[in-house]
Amino acid sequence: MHHSVELTDVHVRLGPVDVLSGINIEARPCEFISVVGANGAGKTTLLKVVNGILKPSQGRISVLGHDLSLYKRLNLLRRDIGVVSQRSNSIRFPIRVEEAVLMGRYGKIGLMRRPRKEDWDKAFEIMEAVGIRQFCKKLVHELSGGEQQKVALARALAQEPLILLLDEPTTYLDSSAQSEIMETIHTLHHQRELTTLLVSHDSHLVEQYSDKIYLLKEGKSCLVK
Amino acid sequence: MSWTEILSFPFMQHALIAILFAGIAFPMIGVFVLSLNLIPLRFAMMHVALLGGAIGLFLKVDPLLLGLLFCILSSMALGPVSEKMKLGVGILSGYFMTLTLALAFILIYKADIHVLEAFNILWGNILSLTVLDLIIVGLISLMILVMVFLFFKEIQAVLYDREIAMAVGLPEKIFYYLIIFMLGLTIAVSMRMIGALLIDAFVLLPAMAATLISRSLKQTFFFSSLFGLLSGMAGLYLSFVFDIPTSSTIILVASLIIAGCFLFRRRLSGYEKVR
Numbered sequence: 255m256h257h258s259v260e261l262t263d264v265h266v267r268l269g270p271v272d273v274l275s276g277i278n279i280e281a282r283p284c285e286f287i288s289v290v291g292a293n294g295a296g297k298t299t300l301l302k303v304v305n306g307i308l309k310p311s312q313g314r315i316s317v318l319g320h321d322l323s324l325y326k327r328l329n330l331l332r333r334d335i336g337v338v339s340q341r342s343n344s345i346r347f348p349i350r351v352e353e354a355v356l357m358g359r360y361g362k363i364g365l366m367r368r369p370r371k372e373d374w375d376k377a378f379e380i381m382e383a384v385g386i387r388q389f390c391k392k393l394v395h396e397l398s399g400g401e402q403q404k405v406a407l408a409r410a411l412a413q414e415p416l417i418l419l420l421d422e423p424t425t426y427l428d429s430s431a432q433s434e435i436m437e438t439i440h441t442l443h444h445q446r447e448l449t450t451l452l453v454s455h456d457s458h459l460v461e462q463y464s465d466k467i468y469l470l471k472e473g474k475s476c477l478v479k
Numbered sequence: 480m481s482w483t484e485i486l487s488f489p490f491m492q493h494a495l496i497a498i499l500f501a502g503i504a505f506p507m508i509g510v511f512v513l514s515l516n517l518i519p520l521r522f523a524m525m526h527v528a529l530l531g532g533a534i535g536l537f538l539k540v541d542p543l544l545l546g547l548l549f550c551i552l553s554s555m556a557l558g559p560v561s562e563k564m565k566l567g568v569g570i571l572s573g574y575f576m577t578l579t580l581a582l583a584f585i586l587i588y589k590a591d592i593h594v595l596e597a598f599n600i601l602w603g604n605i606l607s608l609t610v611l612d613l614i615i616v617g618l619i620s621l622m623i624l625v626m627v628f629l630f631f632k633e634i635q636a637v638l639y640d641r642e643i644a645m646a647v648g649l650p651e652k653i654f655y656y657l658i659i660f661m662l663g664l665t666i667a668v669s670m671r672m673i674g675a676l677l678i679d680a681f682v683l684l685p686a687m688a689a690t691l692i693s694r695s696l697k698q699t700f701f702f703s704s705l706f707g708l709l710s711g712m713a714g715l716y717l718s719f720v721f722d723i724p725t726s727s728t729i730i731l732v733a734s735l736i737i738a739g740c741f742l743f744r745r746r747l748s749g750y751e752k753v754r
Contacts, residue, residue, distance in 0.1 A: 305646065333648035346514040346638055348694045353635075360636050361648025366629050393694060413647060 257316065258283050258417055258449035259304055264313035266299055273299045275473035277313070281449050281466075283416075286440070288460040289453045291470030297453035298340070300470065301419045304451065305335055318416060333361040336410030336418045336448075338403070340425055351397070352390040354405050355381055358412030377412050383445075384408040384438060400431035404438065411442060418443065420452040424459060436463055485719050493608040494725065497616050497672055498711035501681050504620035506703035507627055508665045509686030510696075511658045514638040516569065520557065520659065521678065523572035523579075524666040525601060527553045530579040530586070537590040547667040554663020558656035568659065603674035605715075605725050612671060619668050623661060627700060630654065635696050677726040680714075681707060684733035691740040692747075706736050 259281040266274040273296040281287045291297050302308040303315060306328040315322040320331060336358070358380075359373040381387040384404045389397060394405055403423055410418060423439065424432040440463045443450045453470075454460050460467065467479035485491050512518060531549030535542030553575065561571045587594055608616075627634060636644035637654045644651040669678040689702035714729030721728075 307642075307645065329648045329650055331648075332646060335646070337643075337646035339642060339646075346640075347510075347690065347696050347699055349635075349639060350695060353695065354639075357632075357636055357639065357643065358647055360632050360644075363632070365633065365650075369632070409643070410646075 257281060258285075258318060259287075259451060260314075260316040261300075261304070262314045262316075264303060264310045264315060266296070266303055266308060267311040268299070268308075272473055274303070274310070277470075277473075277475045279451075279468055279475055281417075281451055283449050284447050285465045286443055286450045286463055287452070287466050287468070288457075288464040289451070289468045289470055289475070290457040290460065291453075291455065293455055295470040296473060297455075297470055298421055301337070301421050301451070301453060305332065305337060305419060329361070333413060334416045336413045336415035338406045338410045338418070338420045338423050340422045348393045348395065350390070351386060351392055351394055351405055352377060352381070354394050355386075355390075355408045355412050358409040362413065376414070377408075380408045380412045383442060384411070398431075400427050400435060403427065403431075403435055407435070407439065407442075411446065414446075416449060418448045418450045420450065422454055423452065424454070424456070432459060436460070439463070480720050482716070485716065490606045490608075491715070491719065493610075493613055494605045494715055495712075496613050497605060497608055498715055499708070500613075500616050500620035501669070501672060502685075502708035502711035503704045504623040505665055505669065505681040506685035506689070506707035507623055507700055508662055509682040509684075510689070510699050510703055511634075511638065511662060512683060513686050513690060515655075515658065517572075517659070517662060518683075519569040519572035519576070520554075520662060521666055521682070523557075523576040524550050524554065524663055525670070525678075526576045526579045526583070528667065528670055529598070529601065530583040533583040533586045533590075533592060536592045536596055537586055542596075543671060546670070550663050550667035550670075551660075554660050554666075555656075557663070558652075558659040562652065601670065601674055603669070603671050603677075603726075605672050608672065616668055616672065619664055623665070626657070626661065631697075634658070638696065673726040673729070677730060680726060680730040680733055681711065684730065684737060685710060688733070688737040688740040691737070691744050706733065710736055 257280050261277050261279045264274055264277040265272065277300065289297055289300060299308060303310055304317060306322050317331060318334060325331060356369055356373060356377045359369060359376060363369055363373055381390055384407055386401060386404050386408060389401060394402060424435055427435065436459060452460060464479060466477060468475045469478045486495065512521065527549050528546035531546035532542035535545035557568060557571060561568045633649055633654050636647065636649055637651055641651055641655060665682060666678055669681055673680060685706035686703040688706045689699045693699040693702055710729050710733035714732045715725055718725040718728035
């Protein structure tokens with residue numbers, strides 16, 4: 255069986271700066287992998303490389319068996335990768351929770367097609383699983399930070415992804431909200447048999463949930479658990 | 480004075496038809512501008528049109544036509560070029576704006592073009608529209624409406640967050656470029672209708688009012704069209720009755736609508752707090 259995500263000697267250069275210089279990470283199917291490192295260590299860059307948003311200057315990236323440097327249909331591949339970014343406060347227009355979650359289905363629905371009943375059913379099932387069903391008619395910007403993060407998680411899961419990428423999903427949350435969202439992520443990771451790649455600056459928080467932990471330091475990765 | 484009397488003048492009939500089209504469709508472009516923060520692009524297009532006009536005068540070709548052509552070409556190029564250079568559209572718009580302005584002035588000076596003639600391209604007049612103008616406004620309005628209707632969910636995702644649109648597997652870049660292209664086209668046509676300096680009357684102000692009171696993107700589109708139509712019709716009517724410039728009157732009405740929406744929102748949020 256191939257690895258879900260495999261990075262081999264990956265280097266990334268952004269302008270004059272070598273952000274990543276020799277990253278080796280393997281994530282087998284259904285593994286929960288955490289990558290920890292200080293702010294500015296290149297954690298977000300790492301996720302962007304896995305998602306094909308950034309191209310490495312050197313090295314090989316394989317996602318679900320596809321070599322990203324050779325694979326031309328990244329849009330199709332991305333439909334199998336759910337992404338939860340760091341929480342952004344720049345919500346540009348009012349949007350209801352149910353609409354924001356349904357957005358996760360847009361790639362799978364196809365161009366010019368309207369969401370079908372099964373897409374709405376899937377969105378509601380995920381909202382139930384994540385614990386935000388009761389807020390579905392509320393506007394996203396009216397929710398607390400933790401609830402907004404759950405909306406982002408629900409949107410990513412509504413894609414029915416095989417891989418889940420999480421970029422500091424607990425930033426800006428208080429400690430009880432941090433534990434709550436980590437528990438939710440961990441439960442859904444097992445229930446939906448996801449391969450999860452989470453980056454965080456907080457190694458204590460992720461330790462109990464992770465099958466493997468990589469430390470990112472000075473652009474290099476090393477396996478610490 | 481009644482609408483029947485006003486519409487006995489052919490130029491007023493043309494103006495009304497243009498307002499019916501543009502009032503509904505152009506504010507939707509304003510929603511794109513506000514959501515994606517493309518305001519600098521609007522300024523850049525004005526100066527690109529000025530350069531086109533100056534070249535037109537130099538080559539003895541219709542300056543307006545060349546101005547429009549330059550706007551269309553640059554709006555097609557701007558998205559991909561900004562992506563290639565890894566610069567935001569806003570930054571690149573600043574570059575385009577100053578560069579085209581400098582080139583236009585050099586040309587105006589060297590070719591001995593009358594400055595006011597070149598700047599004429601920036602002042603439109605809604606009361607002097609030809610049948611061809613109406614066809615162009617109608618076609619572009621139709622394109623905008625069809626685009627929003629067919630690709631609503633794709634546009635919603637791109638306006639919400641470009642990275643999310645990409646992450647869920649949509650061809651986000653194509654839609655972003657399409658939005659920029661439609662914006663360039665709309666600005667080019669608005670320049671002919673009401674003048675570059677008053678484009679906001681149709682494009683931005685109704686969208687600003689709509690964002691103040693809407694609770695979804697669909698509502699934002701609906702209210703922006705409604706306000707665009709209202710301010711256009713009321714502005715046309717009042718300008719005729721009081722014999723004042725039409726474009727300025729449309730802007731005044733649109734500004735009053737914004738003030739009204741602001742007060743409505745304050746009252747609504749006050750009510751919600753009490754509740």
